[in-house]
Each structure stands twice: as structure tokens, then as C-alpha cells.
Amino acid sequence: MSKKRIGLTNRRAVTGYLFILPFILGFLLFMVQPLFQSLKMSLSDVNISTSGFAMTWNNFYNYIKAFTIDPEFNRMLATEISTMIYQSLATIVFSFFVAMILNQEFKGRALVRSIFFLAVILSSGVLVGIEYNNSLMAGLKDTIEKQGNSNGITDVLEKILLAGQTNAASEKVFDKLFEIIDSIYDVAMASGIQIIIFLSGLQNISPSMYEAADMEGCTKWESLWKITVPMISPIFLVCWIYTIIDFFMKTDNQIMEKINNVMIVQLNYGFSSAMAWIYFIVVMLLIGISSLIIKKVVYYYE
């Protein structure tokens, strides 16, 4: 032991690095490297041969193609992004609401909780895509509606509410609102993890705060806005980001389908990675801007 002595802090630092070494290696090999490669690919023509693949620079042709030549990409991007925004909003509100209810004491709470967490299982992977394409159920619904000559509740409501309206803007708002209500099933299935996150956040709020507020004559409604919402606001941010990413990675996403299709069927690697990058950058911008806005309102207790 004649070597230079290493201090405890340094030794701890080395051990720490050893612990996270798998992550560093994995990150560099399977994330940074492919990321750069895919960026490079998106900027070039990729030629595949038996011995490997060659890339030639082509002056942003893939990007230009995606925006100007491809007939459906722009439209798809716009629809997907707008659907993403309003569905994520609906998911956040819904999951917060459900978490509030599940946090209360009532009979059969364990059962209800486990049913809601069941949604986490049922809304993963391929199952979502299958549910989405379920034309049998849609067909059944159509025939039933035709035979019974009845409309969905939302249709009726829409007619009533829109009867006296001639304003185009409010009509649009209502349309979106009803679209959300109609897609409540998707929202409920997508909010499994968010409910868990909100629930654990709600349970971390100390009950003495509510007691104090109660003593001071605060109503339940007031304590919701003055205690629960500020205390849980950091979690809103986390949930918001998580929801957007979750939506981004769904298998029934039109753009993702197109990207995979271009890659596997048409073997056009350059174009598919260019589209993936455009989509990725748009979503990152969305996340960045919205989290900056949310960060302004978030309240950190500690």
C-alpha cells in the first residue's frame, strides 16, 4: 500500500462512476451514436449493399421533400400535433380528477384502484393499435344507431347547444370539446400512469395543512385551489411532459406508421429519418415552450 493515498471522497466518486458505468456506456453506444448517425442519414442518400451502407450528402433534399413534395406529411403533422395537445390536456385534467377521487376514503377503494391500474396494462403496446382499428365495434355501433334511430348523447347535446349559435369560433370550441368527450375512452386508457403519479403526489401533501385551513374556516373548494393545486403543481409539469411523450410514442400514431412504413417497406432510410427528426424537433419545441410556461406558475414548497 505504498501508492498515493486516495481520499474517501475521490474513492466514493470512483465507485459512483462504476455504478453508473453501464448507463454511460449504453448511452454513448446506443443513444448518442445512433442519434448522430440518424441525423447524418437524414441529410443524405442512403444506399444499402450487402457489405454495408453508404451515405452521400444531398443538400437537405429529404427535408425539402418532406415539406414540399410529400403530399400527406404536412397535413399529418398538423393533425397529429393538434390532437396531441388537446388529448394531453384532457388526459391531465382527467387523471388529476380521478386521482382526487381515488385519494378519498370510501368503500371499495381498493377495487376501484386496481381497475384503474388495470388500464395501465391494457393500454400498452400492440393492444392500443388493435383497439384503435376495431371496426367491428364501430360497425356494431353504427347499425345500432341507425336501427334505434337515436343519436349519441354528445350529438344531442351538440344540437341543443349549437341551436342558437351562429358564431363560428364558439362552434369550433364546442366541436373540439365534444371530440374530447367522444374520445373519453382513449383518455381514460391513456391516463393510468398519470393517475399513479398524481396519487403519490397527493399523498405527499401533509394533512396538517388541510387541518389548519379547516380551522381557519376554509371551505373544501378553497383548500383545493389554495393548497392542493399549488402543492401538486410540479407534478403537473412532470405529467404533462410524460403525457406528450407517451402520445408521441404510441403505435397508432399516423406519422410513426408512415415512418416505419417508409423505412421497412420502401427501404428509404434517409427520408424516414428526416421525417422522424422533423417530428422529434416539433415535439421537443412543444415540450420546451410549454414547460417554460408551466414553470412560471409552478410553486416549489421546499
Next chain:
Amino acid sequence: MSDEGKTMKNIIQNTTQNEQPLEKQKIGFWERNEASGGILLRETIKKYALSIFRALLLFGMCFLILQPIFNKIAVSFMSERDLYDTTVVLIPKHFTFDNYKLTAKLLEYSTSLFNTIWVSALVSIIQVFMCALVGYGFARFDFPFKNFWFFCVLLVIIIPPQTISTSLYLHFHYFDIFGIFKAITGQSLNLRSSMLPYILMCLGCMGLKDGLYIFMIRQYFRGFPYELEEAAYVDGCGTFSTFMKIMLPGAKPILTSCFLFSFVWQWTDSFYTELFLGKIKMLSSEISGIADRLQTYLTLTLGERMVTQAYEQQILATGVIMIIIPLIILYLFVQKQFVESLTTTGVKM
């Protein structure tokens, strides 16, 4: 409630005006109500109304989640005739197991189920163990650039694997380490048809949603008492054996949750499965091609016959039921630990 309340009130008023209350418990409520000037009654009604409203709401939402499953189960037992019969809604008229038999054949159920079980179990064990290592490293040690690396973890959560799928695909198709293989054999290795790339990725914490597990485990370890670790060090336990003997058993709840998440997500994942495990028959990849296989099967056995869409959907529904049944059985067994660990100790952001 309110009607009953009024009549009750009248009776009580009539009978108790001159007499002493016989049953203190029962009459107590109304007396207290009168003493409070009707507030008590109002509050009680409000309480019950709220809980009835809540029960209705929860029932509706649970129904929303469960209904598709019930529907699929019902459809899966129907014979094809029942699908076109408008009088049949949920209970099949011609009860049959044929759908299950056919679907099992189309999915090659025993093979793919077995494959899915061992692949999912292997992958999730590796994932959880590696993420526990990394999460522990982040939670307990101080080292230079720690924040930078943790930022990278967050980046892994945020960057969707689809962005890099194209290059990963090619990367493993022409796999090589600094050109060594090419120099020896003259060709790069095609690793895409084996499981090795995926295992490598899981070892490097880049599997399905690994960033999330690292994050969750780190948060859990951060709230873990330091004393246990210190006691172990004082007694001469090394860093790694402390981790194995003290920290891992202590983190059981969060590890169980992560394992379950990982197992379930791996079970139903189609993205990585199609990218890396193309040669291995897995349930999730089999189900996505089931419609085509049904068509071929029917043409082979019955000659020229188009598959109607309803029948196709029926087989698909049966397939989905067969895929989620093992998961639901698993969930029933560990449901209590799962829900409790997640809601009490689990995800602390």
C-alpha cells in the same frame, strides 16, 4: 332521504314533545339537528349525495375500462352466425370454443406464449437490475458531472426510440466493433436476427422505458435511511455487497413495481420486438399479423373464400383475450403489493 326525513321529523315532533326520548341514539340526530338549526340535516344530505354521485361516477368510469374486455370475451365465445344476429348482444346463442382453437393455431400459442414468457422475464430482470445499479449510483454517490449524467437520463426518457430506430436497425444489421470483424471475416456481423442486440441494450440501460425506471429507483433510494448503509460499512461490508445485501432487499417495493411495469410493457411491446426479435415468435408480433394469416389459413382449408371483416375482428378479439389473460392472472396475484407500493412509497417526484 329528504321526504323520509320530513315525515320522520313530524312523527318525532308529535311523539317527543311531551315525553322523554326513549331511544337516545335514534332521536339524538334530530334533536341535534334542531339544535343546530337544520345545518346537520343539510350536511348529512350533502354528504350522502356526494358519495352517491361519486359512486355513480366511479362505476361509470370502471365500466368504461372494463366494458371492452367483457365485450371481447362475449364475442370470443360466439359462433360466426351470432355476429350477424342483431338480437345477440352479449350472451352468445351458439356457444363455441372454436374461435379459441383457431386463434391458438394461428398464433402458435404454446410456442409464442413460452417465448414471450421467458423473453419478457429475462429482459425485465436485466432491466431492473441494471437500473437499480445506476439509480443507486445516482442517489448515493457524489461525483463530478453528476448533474450532466442525470440530465442524460432525463434525455433518455424524453427521446423516443423511434427517432433512432432507423439507425439502430442498420447499426445492428451491420454490426462491428472498430472494424475488427470486417478485418477477420471480410463481412460485418448481422446481429439483427438474434436476441443479442436487445440484451446488450438492456445491459446498457437503453431498453424499453429504462430512463423511467432509473428515475423511479433513484427517487426511492434518495429517501432511504443512511444509517443502514453506514452500519454495513462499519461492519466491513464492501460497497457492492452493501448494495446487494442491504439496499436491494430494502428497495423491494419499488423493484417489484418496476419489474411489473417492465414485464407488462415488454409483453405487449411491438416496437422493439419487431426491430430486434424478428426471428423469435412472440405474442405481440404474432397478433399484428393475425388477419393475414387467417386469410391464408381459410383459403388453404376451405378454398376460395373471403374473410368477412366481422369474422376477422372476432378472431382478433379472441387473440387479444388470449394475450392479456396471462397478464391479468399475474396482476391478480401481485395486485395488492403493486398498488400499495406505487401509491404509498412508489413514484416520488
